[in-house]
Amino acid sequence: MNQDGRLHPTSIAIRDIADIFGRMGFGIAYGPELEDDFHNFTALNIPPNHPARGMQDTFWIKDQKDYVLRTHTTSVSVHELEKLAKSGGSEMRRIMPGKVFRNEATDATHEAQFYQVDGFAVGPAGSVTLAHLKGTLTRFYREYLGTDAKIRFRPSFFGFTEPSVEVDVWFEVSGKEGRWLEVSGGGMFHPNVIHNAGLDPKNIGGFAFGGGLERLLMVKYGIPDVRLFYSGDVRFVYGFDEKKI
């Protein structure tokens, strides 16, 4: 009896996300999970002793003090911007799905390893704005969560963006009252990040955003415990009715 197997829900989600962003001109990029300090922190305008380092619970590597387990896939942005600098281009749009690591106690809503989807769009100075971030994310969440979805920005601080915002999405699960959910952070690339990647911030700028994937799926599908994702348990993978599009 030959019957199809199943994809893990993380793969299914990344395909949905890649499809929506693909239609908005975003390519997909990957980078190392064992990352050097420069790409994970310093290039992102988080130099040694910067307070933002304390905000992320980093796993450090024995005998390799310049390496960390990446704390975000924002590190991949730097690699991609470096490629843009080398190619002499002035425009790039990418999303970067991948596993990231945070040294924090695990429970039903916290995992030390989880997926993040970061993204950015850069173009000639002044051509990509914070309003474009709002437009891009509004379209994404509407397509992904439903036409009722809407987003709002709140002030925040990340070393690698200025201005920086938290992104909340209004989300309604059928039969339940709608609510605001904090889904990602974002903002305009700090000029230092553009500079550190070998580009001139006078000529190039743009927005960046990123957020955890599981949290979004937990709300979308009603998954009660984040630890199910990487348990290697087939009962989780088969816990959904599945329909091929």
Added chain:
Amino acid sequence: MKISRNNLQQYFTAPLPSTAVIAEAFTFHCFEIEEVTGDVLDIKVLTNRTADCATEEGIAVELSAILNMPLKNSPDLGFSPTTVDVSLERVNAILGTNFSETEVEDVFRRLRFHVKKTEHMYRVNAPLPRTDIEIPEDVAEEVGRILGYDRIPATELPDVAGEPDQARYRGIERMKDMLVAQGFTEVSTQSFAKNGDIILTNPLDKTKPALRTSLEENLRDALARAKQYASLVLPPKAQVKLFEVGTVFPKEGEYLELRMTERGNAAGISDNLSVAKLEDYGKEYTPKQYVLGRYKPFSLYPFITRDIALWVPSDANASFIENVIRENAGKLLARLDQFDHFEKEGKASYAFRLVFQSMERTLTDEEVNGSMACITAALSAKSYEVR
């Protein structure tokens, strides 16, 4: 930082709005509020604002700017030696807005910025405690948050020429689709391991201080568990086959490994996807997409399987028989599969596997025997011959 509305009121002559309104003003124009208890706000000061918002007075100064309410006694804060030159056009180009000169200048006034206006430029010096105002982007952020991010329009990016580069991703997903079509199920496991070449300085789980050098151990373990639960997720004759795509960290350097269980046994065959030419393989491929329903939690209790075989007239309908079984099995029936069918001498034989499981407790054989007796009785009443 905890601060009450009453304490804040001391800095203002006019009455402050309610605690709820103040909390909302902070949330959308400045900081997150962790908690409101009575009239006490627990404010989470952002790390770039610890210099000016470390004190009650600092918070009051910020609130005065947000609410556009004058302070009782205007503090002499001095001015930062850092001068930021920024134009109205630049502020609007960063934010994607159309804010007017009047609006932006009003923000500067509310924030107590020292501003010298030339024909094309504002020369801005923030109050001395505002160590975070260093570049034009910082000033744009002040304008955006004080006027309100709800005033930023949602503008879609212009179209770009050509197809975006998703070739490598498509190559990886094509590999996965190929395996799924061959009956393999994807699992995802932890990157931490007991042994490995890369050791963490600060592991979370002391028994797993290393990074995995291969997916083998996790996949073998996942397979052993999957075999245990196979009856719950797969039809009776299907073989459990698993695969994982994940990063591994041998001393030669990390790479993306694809590993699949070989003939359902050893966690055997693997491939290095970091060296495979996946861009060419994926370039023209569109990964399959699926709609998933809401998640249905699985039971933590053991399950019991029973098979039933019966003779029926050759024109009997299999789905009708399944319905009879379902209707009489009770709500403990977790899964029902037909696994055999043949015809002989004008009669048809069907065999079904039933899986019983409770979400609340361990089932007993007696309970399941009861359900099976009900099913048998119902089938016999239809003149089917249960063997």
